[in-house]
Amino acid sequence: MSIPVLTPEQVQKKLLEKSYQAQESYYAMYSTWWGGIIQNPSLMMVPIDDHIVHRGDGVFEAIKVIEGKVFLLDEHLARLAQSAELIGLPLPMNIQEMRKTILETMAATQKQEAILRLYISRGPGGFTTNPYESVSSQMYLVVTSFKPVAEEKYQKGVSIGRSAVPPKDPWFARIKSCNYLQNVLMKKESVDRKLDFTVGFDSNGNLTESSTENIVILDHDGNLVRPKLVQILRGTTMIRAFDLSEKLKTQGLIKSIQERDIHEDDIRNAKEVMMIGTTLDVLPVSSFEGAKIGEGHQGPVAKEMLKLLRADIKNGPKATAVYA
Numbered sequence: 001m002s003i004p005v006l007t008p009e010q011v012q013k014k015l016l017e018k019s020y021q022a023q024e025s026y027y028a029m030y031s032t033w034w035g036g037i038i039q040n041p042s043l044m045m046v047p048i049d050d051h052i053v054h055r056g057d058g059v060f061e062a063i064k065v066i067e068g069k070v071f072l073l074d075e076h077l078a079r080l081a082q083s084a085e086l087i088g089l090p091l092p093m094n095i096q097e098m099r100k101t102i103l104e105t106m107a108a109t110q111k112q113e114a115i116l117r118l119y120i121s122r123g124p125g126g127f128t129t130n131p132y133e134s135v136s137s138q139m140y141l142v143v144t145s146f147k148p149v150a151e152e153k154y155q156k157g158v159s160i161g162r163s164a165v166p167p168k169d170p171w172f173a174r175i176k177s178c179n180y181l182q183n184v185l186m187k188k189e190s191v192d193r194k195l196d197f198t199v200g201f202d203s204n205g206n207l208t209e210s211s212t213e214n215i216v217i218l219d220h221d222g223n224l225v226r227p228k229l230v231q232i233l234r235g236t237t238m239i240r241a242f243d244l245s246e247k248l249k250t251q252g253l254i255k256s257i258q259e260r261d262i263h264e265d266d267i268r269n270a271k272e273v274m275m276i277g278t279t280l281d282v283l284p285v286s287s288f289e290g291a292k293i294g295e296g297h298q299g300p301v302a303k304e305m306l307k308l309l310r311a312d313i314k315n316g317p318k319a320t321a322v323y324a
């Protein structure tokens with residue numbers, strides 16, 4: 001066997017020939033490294049010596065666009081800036097420029113629905129763990145199609161189980177970094193166990209979160225409860241959904257809104273359990289480790305929260321129009 005040494009022309013040719021099915025859902029990429037928008041999926045790449053590739057040294061956000069409006073854009077950018085600050089990663093442009101770049105890249109796709117994945121990387125330069133090797137931090141934005149959860153799941157609910165993956169330390173759990181190995185393993189175990197999701201617990205037995213979503217309950221007494229923001233990511237959807245749910249108190253659907261520790265027994269005895277996140281909105285849980293939760297399908301609170309959130313996504317003050 002002899003391995004060919006490729007010329008730049010051969011590499012370019014091969015690059016353009018590479019195609020696989022997933023690429024059909026890639027609409028556009030913006031890269032500070034190239035200083036422009038790329039629409040050919042075969043050319044959507046990052047340098048291998050960017051520390052985001054070989055050390056996971058970067059932070060990111062996933063943001064949803066529905067009916068041409070970006071939901072919670074400022075909240076996502078604020079969380080991104082905070083994650084970057086916590087790991088001493090300078091942003092390659094200020095938040096206003098980032099916002100403008102996101103809207104322009106999205107507009108270039110001419111699509112109404114999409115998921116924006118925004119990465120800030122330590123940048124190219126060397127292969128050690130030393131972040132100071134990098135020439136400068138970079139921003140990569142990938143716009144892909146949005147594949148919603150099947151509508152049926154919102155009525156029937158989803159199955160969840162207890163995760164065996166060790167939870168993140170609180171400091172790391174609050175940073176949306178590109179070190180997502182625990183999250184990947186949680187997704188893997190849920191697929192392997194034929195569950196929709198697995199959920200984590202900390203060393204004191206308190207509920208943390210799922211692979212890329214938060215989990216909340218309507219407790220036995222009718223209180224809407226989310227875990228303390230200690231060993232979990234501050235989910236933008238959860239925070240917004242809870243703000244909107246204030247209305248449910250006046251409607252008599254919930255007694256109060258609380259933030260406190262949630263144990264496994266609280267989940268088992270809950271009237272309703274909901275998964276919440278950017279791609280899900282509010283998704284009811286029908287079983288935990290095979291045991292039925294509440295009525296075993298979407299409850300009235302999950303239904304109302306979903307309605308409030310979806311109206312907010314389409315017409316609320318947190319939805320930023322992409323197209324004039």
Ligand SMILES: Cc1ncc(COP(=O)(O)O)c(C=O)c1O
Nearest residue numbers: 212213214233235236237277278
């Ligand atoms: C670990 C983790 N928890 C929770 C969430 C939910 O956050 P959001 O509602 O901002 O999507 C995400 C997704 O970003 C996540 O990755």
